[in-house]
Amino acid sequence: MPDKPAQPDAARLAVRKTYKLYVGGAFPRSESGRSYQVRAAKGGELLAFAAQASRKDARDAVEAARAAFGAWSSATAYNRGQVLYRAAEMIEGRAGQFAGEILAAEGMSMTAARRTVAAAIDRLVWYAGWPDKVAQVAGGANQVAGPYFNFSVPEPTGVVAVIAPAESSLLGLVSVVAPVIATGNAAVVVASEERPLPAITLSEVLATCDLPGGVVNMLTGRTGELAAVLAGHFDVNAIDITGAAAGSRAELARLAAANVKRVFLGEDDWAETPTPRRMLAFTETKTVWHPVGS
Template sequence: MSSTDEQNRLSVFKTYKLYVGGKFPRSESGRVYEVSDSKDRWLANAPLASRKDARDAVVAARKAFGGWSGATAYLRGQILYRVAEMLEGRRGQFVREVADAEGLSKSKAAEAVEAAVDRWVWYAGWTDKVAQVVGGANPVSGPYFNLSSPEPTGVVAVVAPQESSLLGLVSVLAPVIATGNTAVVVASERAPLPALSLAEVLATSDVPGGVVNILSGRTAEIATPLAAHQDVNAIDLTGAGAELARDLEVAAADNLKRVLRPQPVDGGADWTADPGTGRLTAFLETKTVWHPTGSLGVSGSAY
């Protein structure tokens, strides 16, 4: 190709789409909004999700919940590790997107992306270990075994952090699905592009469609119907401002959703910090089983 042809060639701009049920639909309203970098330079048009898109995402998440929660913890760990492998393979793309989204130098963006990959691996490793940490045998008075084990809460709406476009997103999303929940994510309103690119990684990995659904647009417009939705079991308000978080918590009370109030996520100098298990246990329920000891206990099937 000659230099003249290169000068005359039109660039192919990337079309970002929502991620719902393992597919990439445009917003049902057809709306988009402009996304700019830290210097107010146009980067792309992102889909502007509607209330209908939010409802569709919940339907997809509910449909996927049975299969994902019923998978073995070991299998979930293998699938999450595959996501980390694919994130690593697209490291260069995410470095560029995070640098543009957060106004970071290429070196700082690279650190953030590497921390996000490491964070994903961290949670992948916890899938088959969390039950030993939060479950166990309980002492009781009587000839019984009393065993407690964790189970996923269900469909979790996640309001992703506004500033940390990839590491913050991974920090709130990975623990939700690692423990068997399915997720509807409201991406950062200001910097949604890394989240929408993460959807492409999820779609081409082994994560079943509907386990993660990612919406971009106005945070309040999308999060409000999710907080009030009767088929959403829990909501993480990390990326909601104080006033919006209060409104969402009130709406969530209608069907007694489990609510994780806004709290800091890792970032800046804290990128390499141990994230702990708090987010892993935030959306778990405890099932307790009683079973008689003795000969019945040996031959019984209550386990």
């Protein structure tokens, strides 16, 4: 199990970490009591037992996200930016731990793992700058032909289900979660099924960076089982299916139609510098009119 990256004193017995779910700001086990084995990409060594979330856990996570949405969406954009920046700081402080987990999960070299952690930190910093700028870029005043003041602003869509990329366990994950919460949405994330451990460690970062509990909820388990529950859930407003297996996307989109969810399928080259597109996919344009008169 993942003792090696930390290189503990050979004479001392390591204290292993338990990887649980992250729901509503707490770290519960699955209500189902289930767990599953997570193995290293190279060699297949047992890394840990991850919680195998149930449909009930997914519904609980949606409830936690809905409860958190109000305060997070009405927090100042400046505040949201600071929280995201703090998350970047916290990853920086744990860079070694993340590199070790990615190395084990993805089977890359330590150099590549360190580079990936750095890219994840930089991505968060990129998004940390967005919350107080997005309305200036995506909103504005509309010059209507009448005596009205009219303006449009982007607002968060609500509760967003995110199927995290299966391969890129930290950089991919950060790249899909940050744009969702930057604008004030609350997220229910299904972590990579085979590589879930960095997601739980990221949850520990999110739990300590002043992000209110429930804004990000992290589920580990069978993607096929959890994604379908979230796609069909009537209190989920949008779903990012980029991380879902190609063969499952049509069915997820069909399930999502029942309550007119926004369905997003984006690029998955996580090395690329992002554009605002992923962020704007989970916003709604609100237009306000008021008469002008003396």
